[in-house]
Amino acid sequence: MTEIATLGSHCALQVLKGAKDEGYSTLLVCQRKRERLYRRFPFIDEYMFVDKFSEVIRPENVSAMKDRHAVVVPHGTLVSEVGATEVLNGFDIPIFGSRKLLLWESDRELKEKLMTESGLRTPKAFASPEDIDRLAIVKLHGAKGGQGYFLADSPKTFKEGLAKAKKTGTVGANSRLYIQEYVVGVPVYFEFFQSPLSGELEFHSIDRRYETNVDGFGRLPARMQGSLLPSYVVVGNSPLVVRESLLEDVFKMGEGFVDACARLVPPGMIGPFCIEGVYDENMEFVAFEFSARIVAGTNLYTQGSPYTPFLFDRPMSMGRRIAVEIKEADSTDSLKHVTT
Amino acid sequence: MTEIATLGSHCALQVLKGAKDEGYSTLLVCQRKRERLYRRFPFIDEYMFVDKFSEVIRPENVSAMKDRHAVVVPHGTLVSEVGATEVLNGFDIPIFGSRKLLLWESDRELKEKLMTESGLRTPKAFASPEDIDRLAIVKLHGAKGGQGYFLADSPKTFKEGLAKAKKTGTVGANSRLYIQEYVVGVPVYFEFFQSPLSGELEFHSIDRRYETNVDGFGRLPARMQGSLLPSYVVVGNSPLVVRESLLEDVFKMGEGFVDACARLVPPGMIGPFCIEGVYDENMEFVAFEFSARIVAGTNLYTQGSPYTPFLFDRPMSMGRRIAVEIKEADSTDSLKHVTT
């Protein structure tokens, strides 16, 4: 009997709760220090304890998971703490979704390429800090929740921001930076599910991130901001819907992404993904990121989102949707179509 | 057997889902280019295809809807794409709600009058750009989701904003402008349902709009805003509740509006409406708009709002509430009391 497993962080609660709701037994890969947290939740059946998440790929752990017929649901913490390359090459256990796409998500050049091939409009990238001639945001490679991101509108303010980020340790000496045009507008994150079994693309939910200190910046009058710089550390998420007239393009973006994945990274997209960007003042959507797996913004919708009742007759979290797909695959002996 | 119909935009999904939940068959007036979008949703039974929504009032379309005993649920897109005058005089099909009120909503002077008669506090209006002596917002007549709105605090900044709006095409040569004092505070949208059958006013939900770029403006430090101007294009909505101590006045505003509608625009308000405004720093509510029909902010609450469990024992979207009223009318042969 299949067991559903995930790492104890990011969206583990909804993933395992959803698995349990669909009748699965559940396994949490849990840091010892967080045991007390997760023991509070009755839907977690078994624990595999580690000191660091990177230990999950050790042969004895993989072997123990295999004995339990575990399918691992990957999320941002697997990418940031274990590493996409290690997951791709050194983690011999079925993963729900495409592990190749996790690598494309983690690598800035591959990411850029996949977004362009998807037909998404993306912000201008600056090859060098010297080229910054407009508002830009400086990002770090990898998935660390916005830690170390900073704003610059000239080579000078780039240097200031970099110095500050290095001082606070959010940017290290060897950090790889990526400089992107800052598109003025409102951030929106679109969450989809691509079902390999039905071939259908489902649109699930929308959120926006809640970031410190930038989402508190506007609460300060201009004349009291002094020399403060905004920071972009993700604290959480808040719910959104968009105008129904935008949904057509939202689906097109999702389909464009699914098509590009199928072409460039076969077998293509499996399960949840997210397209992240900004609507500018002309109502054009500029995408600055994607995630090729479940995102934490879906943690808002453990009882379903404003959109899920259009598709499902029961409360459908993204975690539960994953379990539904695994169950369908299980029942038709086609787990290999939803895992890599 | 009655069929519930609406135009494929704005809040069509919740309207038809709610109709289906109450046992109705559903008809979507659908632009051909959006067929693919709406076909994804299993609760839409029939389609009437058009190239432009304005075609819906053509005799052959009206005739086809009549054959199906359609009741049309009007929303913002009907007002903006067909026109309130055309709906009033040239659309011979039962509409849930008051089509006269759609006209009052669309005409700035009538709107102003109805708000004043409702006892709502409204912002000062400026007859001429030369009169602008404080922060003001410049709006376009009609319901286009904030497109073209701009801010000004003097005749000079009015000219700047107008020039920009004309350049981007959001304001045309013949656009009718309306200049309103800008009340500093927090925007709040209150959604009600007036039942002609029970005579009761129900308070359903609250939202705030998510507008580009103005809801991203505060994420920019003052010194990096440069010469940017805010824009007010509605992208979506996010959920809110207000202090319970405010609800008494919220109901009074709703009742004042319903009373004024009954006096000035008989037979008065039927079904959903929305009062839109700002709480200023003295906690006074200043209303800048109303909508005399369902608003897209209710799209947040397809599973009910934080307030609906106080009134209903099942998930009650505004779309479903409309279907409940139609059903009640149907069962007592009084459809004429809820349609015009």
Next chain:
Amino acid sequence: MTEIATLGSHCALQVLKGAKDEGYSTLLVCQRKRERLYRRFPFIDEYMFVDKFSEVIRPENVSAMKDRHAVVVPHGTLVSEVGATEVLNGFDIPIFGSRKLLLWESDRELKEKLMTESGLRTPKAFASPEDIDRLAIVKLHGAKGGQGYFLADSPKTFKEGLAKAKKTGTVGANSRLYIQEYVVGVPVYFEFFQSPLSGELEFHSIDRRYETNVDGFGRLPARMQGSLLPSYVVVGNSPLVVRESLLEDVFKMGEGFVDACARLVPPGMIGPFCIEGVYDENMEFVAFEFSARIVAGTNLYTQGSPYTPFLFDRPMSMGRRIAVEIKEADSTDSLKHVTT
């Protein structure tokens, strides 16, 4: 048979709805002017009318409540309109929760002490306006929803803010002020429930407040803010989730608070409480307040929050959770363990 009672404001609707859902009969202490509001809701069984809430402690009212075996659920309005000292010494009726803690919540020095003992990081307090050497927020003692709060970054801007607050009447001649470092970051409110019967701490939900005009300030470009000052009057609340990796510390804060209450204010925390603060740009949580009773932010979650499905198999508002605890106590004849 026990009856559940509360004052008609703040969160009365969810408290009495939750009580009714658990099978209790309900009593509302209702200002006459609000009768019309509350009569709209079918789950309120009985009314005790007062002109001012402070009348609730009159002997005849207490006596009438005793005849009905009422348990009173306290909230912010009880604290602000009756007074914590009066509730502690002159309100001889069982209250769900700890009335001593209501006093500690209301007294700035006791509050400060309890927060420190809880291990919470708190902002620097300034003994005198002359000491203000960085961004600070000036608060009034008591629970009036942010009315009169203002920002200052020097003795000079303190005087300006104070003058304005006195002029508008939000700060009186005898108001006791409290000056606290203003931590730049994003506000977050964490809502817990401590069960004296199970001994368990439950984490229920998160919100952020919606305050006028400060949450509209960022919608104004810097150059149009002029001499405007922000104000902090609470209008309502909007929903949030936080990163799952933060939950461990969230529980630790809750546990630290529960432990400190048990040590300093026996018998300690009973039922709902809230820890309120800001995540700064280093992702450190700085707590500026607590509430030792249900907070209005839980009004968002009358159908449960994104977190409650992890603990409960039915929609669980905080109001309902209180009723569940009272019911459990009732059934084991241990009401004395959940009331003071």
